[in-house]
Amino acid sequence: ASTDIKIVLPEEADLLEPCMATRSNIGRVIMENVSETLTELDVRTKKGVMPRLAEKWEQTADGSWRFHLRQGVKFSDGKTFGAKDVKYSFDRIFSDKNICESRRYFGGMKFDVNVVDENTIDFKVDPVQPILPLLLSLVTIVPEGTPLEFVREPIGTGPYKLSNWTPGQQIVLDARDDYWGTKPAVTKATYLFRSDPAVRAAMVQAGEADLAPSISQVEATNDKTDFSYLDSETVYLRIDGNIAPLNDVRVRKALNLAIDRQAFIGTLVPQDAVLATALVPPTTLGWNPDVKVPAFDPDQAKKLLEEAKAAGVPVDTPITVVARTANFPNVTEIMEAIQAQLQDVGFKIDLKFVEVAEHEVYYSKPFKEGRGPIIVAAMHDNSKGDPSFTMFFKYDSKGTQSGYSDPKVDDLIARASAATGDERAKLWSELIAYVHDDLVADVALFHMVGYSRVSERLDFKPSIATNSMLQLSEIGFKN
């Protein structure tokens, strides 16, 4: 049987730039297929950060990290992989000739990268980074000498190399003979791009493709081929806590109590979706099982609102709920239902759907001066296992999407980020509980699930990582 497969994706990659591989449309094609990283986060067996191009690593007393690199690894252009390439890859990310997306994970850090020998490299980071090995799972390695500007033809150490890219039509990856690791089952992967989910599903059904990693819930009707997976996307309502009446905690509580989350499950939100208590999925370090989903209690919500009103909070001010069209499946219906539920307990809600650029204006700082009370419906993705990719941005006083400046929150975030091990987990848990129960910072809604359609000849189960990458080596063939 053929070991070539076709994969149909919703969106074509604009670039195949390794340092942009954290972006899903690029990452799904090249991440760990063409371009590899030093470490890798295992999500299937929950073993945490695993070696990839680095064989092992240790943290020295001063907090810097030493990585021992794998030997005998070759780039697809024939060059041998070594420490200099790692250093170069890092330098490239911080170059001002490009805007590498992975740079954002290293905001506020100062790096001192030292090549010790061919296969050993030291990272000295200020401030000390306890999760550096995890962060390095986001940095793809390019050979020394790769242009600093964005490239369209990535060279990497991965099991595949790019052999053809016809923009707008297809990208073809071929398995390499000289790959350092075990040879994957798939010898050739052709990526196709269709924006319409129904068409993607149809293509697998018609045999024109073998794998459609994201199809819509309504299309996922065939048990044999369609699988759901928790896709690390969390839907929530971001509250701007600076403006009355949303600056009143009773009002925010009322918002939480007014929404019948359970009613969405299996209707507008897939059956397998999970009610969220935090912006990070349960697989994340420090996720707090003790935080409970707020009950659906419209009476209580009404009562709280009345209380607030009595205390002089202007609860009658119309609140604008901003959502982005096509942000996640059924977004319009979900928002309309939420609007109805909020109105039922006495909120005045204006629903406003905007296009992505405008959404961004509402979602991120700087917020507009003189704005009214605004709630932004948004979706956040953290599949990386650590809350630090979330908490600073969403809750810190300086976070770009944060609607609060709470000293306790700031303090907890700072301490958790610097901590390691159980301490780190504990601090994150504490933060999650505080944000959810005391601050009532936002309305967490659902951890969404994605659906994929896999042809019956493939042996593949999508995972939480499927949203951002798609390792061809994980795909096998039945019989």
Added chain:
Amino acid sequence: MAIQSTPTKETIAEEPSALVRMGRMLWADKFALCAAIFLVFVIIMAIIGPTLLDDLATKQNLRGRNLAPFMFDREWFMWLGADALGRPLWPRIIVATQNTIMVAAGAVLISAIVGTLLGLIAGFASERTSQIIMRLADVIMSFPSLLVAVIVLYILGSSIMNLMLVLSITRIPVYLRTTRAEVLEIKSRMFVQAAKVMGASSKRILFRHILPVVLPTLTTLATLDFAYVMLAESALSFLGIGIQPPEITWGLMISQGRQYLTNAWWLSFWPGLAIILTTLSLNLLSNWLRIALDPVQRWRLEMKGPKHG
């Protein structure tokens, strides 16, 4: 009649008033009659629909979502099924009529009127004026309508008025070019020259002599544009720059039902049908009008009418 025949009774009989004659001609074309009745119904619904059925149309019921149509044991308003939030489609379509017709009629009228006027001027005025107008039309024509939409709606905000504006801007060139092309030909006809000799002003020549000849074609275009505008509006909603919930239009309903096309077809089918029926009716009516207003063709309707004499 003194000239060709001795008068018979019926030729001298008082001519019926214009309204009665139009009525008779409408009666003669049963298709157009049905179309007219349907459109009157639509207009009435557009006027009173929202006040009448708004509550019914917005009542959500997540448990009854995507309810299939033709369940005649349910209440009447559920007969066409329910949408993804369990809201009955029948009342929703009726409530949506107002916005839909307002946007569509507004956009079509604005573009048709502006386009026609400019076209008349471009066909009749000096070469320079005409050149300016025509190149402007070229510019609009090659300006992607979506970009216009993004720009206008981003800068001015999305509202029914602005949407109407956007959609009408993009449709101006058809009317403009069609009108101008016809004017170029018609203005060389002898009866236009005759009007000139009588001292008719350019305005009169354009509106009284040239426009009636172009008008049927423009009406045909305009009625078809109705469908276009409604669907374009749906596409804009889909991209997040058109009308957005909780406002409703047929176009929006279609775009919302789009993802359910394969398993709950009725969500976008009924509003789609409403658009088709409206366009169909408008067009049958415009085809009828074309004949009713053309003295050379009018016999087609008069002959079929009630026997006379």
Added chain:
Amino acid sequence: MLSFIRKRAFASLISLIGLLVMVFFLSRLTGDPASLFLPVEASAEMKAEFRALHGLDQPLLVQFGQYVGNVLTGDLGESLRKARPALDVVLEAFTWTLWLAVITMTLVTVCAIVVGSLAAFRTGGFFDRFSSMVSLIGASVPDFWLAIVAIVVFAIQLSWLPTSGTGSLAHWILPICVLFVRPFGIIVQVVRGSMITALSSAYVKTARAKGVKSGPIIFVHALRNAMLPVITVIGDQAASLLNGAVVIETIFGFPGVGKLMIDSILQRDFNVVLAAILVTAFAIFLMNLVIDLAYALLDPRIRY
């Protein structure tokens, strides 16, 4: 004639420049590409760096000056997203669109003229009623309905045709068929209306007196007289296809300029938007010129 074309070319050039200037400034009023290119978590510094890298931090007029300078040397800039020359991206996509538009419009023109003329020939007859219904329904059906239904029926149920994509000739069939419907509906109606008038003119009587057969009377005598509005509307429909058939391209995964344009507009990839508009506008200007010349060709009473 030549002086007409020369004058026209000059005027078109000016309006093309006007178009570009307009798009250049207006599009830049619609938001910041940096925040769309970078993830929401990106810091303000990164965004600033992005702007600096692409010169978006300069005052608008300076940016414009640079752009004009580059355009004069034939450089339409790089795509903000694709790290490729914008013009290459656009031309690649436009070739597909052009073919799609040309094939579709040719088919539409032929079919619509035949059907519309025959309908007008027997006004009110069965064929007239029938073709009117069909064409009008065609003109008002949402195109994605047709597209999805066509895929379900012809690609999945019957397995006659591929669902989508490009590659073989068979891949063209569904998109063309779906694209065909709407312009067909419109043009049939325009042809029909225009032909009803033409067929009742005196010169048609002369032709009948000469013993000319019905076919030539319809398609030679009356049709040419009825063509002015018809080619105008054909031009309009062709223009909207040249601007890209977004829905069809999206559903069928057809790499045309419509989808490119939408994506670029939504992502504020200005250089691609400008290049795309330049290319499509050029095509549309050219087409309108051809149409205007065709007026004079079809009707000797029109002279420029």
Added chain:
Amino acid sequence: MADHLLEVRNLSVDFHTASGVVHAVRNISYYLDRGETLAILGESGSGKSVSSSAIMNLIDMPPGKISSGEILLDGQDLFKMSSEARREVNGRRIAMIFQDPLSHLNPVYTVGWQMREALKTHGIGNAKAQEEALRLFKRVALPDPERALDKYPHEFSGGQRQRVMIAMALALKPDLLIADEPTTALDVTVQAEVLNLLKELQRETGMGVLIITHDLGVVSEVADRVVVMEKGQLVESGTVREVYHNPQHAYTKKLISAAPGKGDMHEPATAGEPILSVKDARKFYGGFEALKGVSFDLKAGETVAVVGESGSGKSTLARILLRLEEADGGTAKWKGKDLFTMSPGELFKLRRDLQMVFQDPTQSLNPRMTVYQLISEAWVIHPEILPKAKWRERVAELLGQVGLSAEHMGRYPHQFSGGQRQRIAIARALALEPKLIVCDEAVSALDVSVQAQVITLLDKLRKEMGIAFIFIAHDLPLVRDFADYVMVMQKGEVVEFGTVAQVFDNPQKPYTQALLAASLDPDPDVQAANRNARLASAS
């Protein structure tokens, strides 16, 4: 007796209109044999064109309806033939020259193409067709026939278009030729040639000719027999001589006595300032010089008749005087101001004073307006002339003056006969009460009785209101009766100018002399004598 070539039996044609049924033709019967020429004479609007259209199956049915009768061609009933057979008959066996050549020629094809099509439809090859077309164009005396083939109908003069029409009809050498007013736009010399051509062809092929005309001269020149129609009915028939000398029906008598050319000639007063003074007017069409410097003066209440060769620039002169086309040189002073250089604003004020009756009445009437609207439009534009309350009354009055009736007010132009349309156009011009009317073949489609009525009306207006006329015409007897001055034109130039008496009694230039000589006399005997004399002098 063997079958006639054509036999019409009890033919009746009705038209449906909004206000009732019009019986256009009622129960008429006549026949025509091979090699024979039958003239249908009759009042304008009496059903001549309609009855001949019925033969060619050209009546739109509905709204028209052949309510009774049969038409036999060689004994075969045309109404019983299949439509395909009927189509074959058209063109091949029967050909028709239409009354109104401008609208009957397809405006978007060259006349050569239309000629060739006629030939090719009936199985003649392309090259042959081209050759034949050229030959026929030469026969109908079209100038520069090679180039003419590639011209479009609108580039011809009225008479030239009529000759194209004739050539097209003759192309296939039909068995039966229906000629509906074939020479109304031709000057007498060309008319003579065309009539000669008809007769020649008739001799060659034995063609039967059904000629509809109001020109008694033409009848006496070519016809063997005549039938006379009035109000849709056939009132008299017989040989030409019989009918001319011994008319039975009152209408026929009236017709014959109304023939123009017998009254006194006008003697214009010499004093007075000219209201219009044209100097050296020129007009080019591309490289072709249509007017080569025309000059004349005109005083109030005077009539200048413009006669001359078809295509000599008469209509062009009219059009540039009214600024429908721009003159390429010269001046035309109207009360001292130059019409050619006047600004649109000034011109607009003058419009009311200058009116025109176009050569092609059908095309000059807006098909979407009723007669009432057409005529009252004058007052919509110039409301100072008449208060709205009086409009209906005045329209009725004007229609009566030109021999139509008030009931016609609600009808549309296409529901009229050629002559009736022409009269509507005249009524419209009169509605404005102008100072000058340019009549371009304004009465050419009228039978002599109605013509006399209209001319009397114009003469009265001229005397009472001082209206001046530029009267373009081919009908010399009519000119003789009506004009003060005569201007003879040829090839864009004025060859002779003088008072009627000067020109008619003492023509100076050979062309004028030829023109007068070619004039036809309504009396068949006189005409025969003239013809013989001419033949004798030619041989």
